[in-house]
Amino acid sequence: MIMMHSFTSGEFEKNLEKVFSKNKDGEYSMCFSATLSIKTSRQIKVEGCIGHVSSANIKGANVSDTVEGIGGTNTWKINSLSTNSTFAFFFEVVANNTNQNVPEMQNNYGIVQFITNYLTCSGIRKTRVTTICRFVTDITSNMNHISASFDEETATCLIARKAALQCSTEDSSLVLRWIDRTLIRLCQKFADFQGNNTNSFTLPVQFSLYPQFMFHLRRSNFIQVFNYSPDETSYYRHMLFTESPKNMLIMIQPCLYSYSFNGPPQPVPLDAASIKTDTIILMDTFFQVVIYHGEVIDRWRKNGYQDRPEYSNVKFLLNAPQMDAQDLINGRFPLPHFVDTEADGSQARFLLCRVNPSKGKQGDGVNVLTDDVSFQVFMNHLRRLSVEA
Known part of the structure; x- marks a missing residue:
């Protein structure tokens, strides 16, 4: 799924090209008509899945009475899969016998097997089996094990x-x-x-x-x-239900990078105190890539300092976040919306609404009215x- 303001925009055309991009083997990076089944050891039951799936309504001994997301089954149907597709599964640990409220904890391991069956664009049906083994423990008696993992x-x-x-x-x-x-x-x-x-x-x-x-x-x-x-x-x-944990974390807590004359670009906290008048901020929210010019930097830019040979360092500073932003945009699908703004600019809201509205030391950062x-x-x-x- 992609979201654009117009079908005639350049961003839409680039996104459409990425949809039909091919991998190194010359195949489309997508497959269809998939099913995903789960088999578990006897002390583990599956509660459900949160993602772009629908229930196949297949019951089994490993299906829990507790439902999370789409549950009541151990098999799900998936319309399409891509290299970015992820699914969140929830499991329940049950007692080994009716006389126990919790499973025995010594040498107790749970096994979960994921069986994914899908149809490639070339018409070949494939099956991928992934099996994992995890130590199972009780939170009431082995708090340290839970905490450490x-x-x-x-x-x-x-x-x-x-x-x-x-x-x-x-x-x-x-x-x-x-x-x-x-x-x-x-x-x-x-x-x-x-x-x-x-x-x-x-x-x-x-x-x-x-x-x-x-x-x-x-x-x-x-x-x-x-x-x-x-x-x-x-x-x-x-997109939250689709993307990998790495991209989901960027959506939840955007990445902030600061560019200045004091050294190379560096990550900074997602905080209003990180926004200085003499720095350029690059923010990646996954959905937008925002470049924010501090008040002093914006004044230099508008006065054309970057066009003077004696201020080549200003030109280099202004170009650095632009190149990094393009690398982020070109390496992502769907393409994020690009925003180039400055202090007191109308689109500075994209940055200010995401930073922590802290009250820094006198002279630090910007004031966020919220x-x-x-x-x-x-x-x-x-x-x-x-x-x-």
Whole structure:
């Protein structure tokens, strides 16, 4: 799926060309009429899938009574697949026998097998089998094992898909509360703190970025629909259900790069304090690539400093983000929308609406006029609610 303002635009034509691009073997990077089946060891049941699938309504002993996304089956139909297609599967660990509430934890491994059958563009039907084995443990008695294996990036992607799916049937305010409750429960289980002492609150290193991801997810265009058309919201959520975790994280928390005379381009926090008057900011949201010129840089550009031989360094500074932006655009499908703006420009809103509206030190960053709380305030509330007895 691609979203453009006009069928006659150059971006639409480039996207259409990428749809029919071929791989190194001369084949189209797509396949059709796919099915995906799951087989599991006896202590694991599948709850469902969140992605662009439909249920094949095939029951089995490994189908859980709990449903996440499209469940009640162990097989799904998929209209088409591409190299970027991903699916989120949810599983349940059950007791080994009726006398146990939890599975035995010693030497207990669960096996999941994915069987994908699809039709290539050349008319050949293929089957791919992927089998994984994971250690299964009980959170009540082996908290350290769960904590050590936690992947905050994958967890963020799963929560994002669940939240976006809930938004299709529930009001976004209810979904926001669900995200908050989920985050608070996680912190209460895995954070180290003394009761009613917010200063003692610390998260293990493998959880350190998770609250930050949730903060930006709450503010993302997957949850917030104000100022977006229904078509835009549907498109954003469609891509969230399609792309890889790497691209999903860019959608949730855009990447920010700063260009200045002080050194090579470097990544900077997604924060208002990172936007300086003498720097150029490149922001990648996956859907847009934004170049923002600080007030001083924009003044030099408008005065034509880059055209004077004695200011070749200004020309180099202005060209660097442009070239990097083109590399990002050309290497992505669908092509992101390119925005070139400056301080106080009308399109600077694309940048300002995504950064953390922090109150930096005097003279640092820009002031973002918003009703949203800053990440620091968000964390203060999270600490307080987590340590409450």
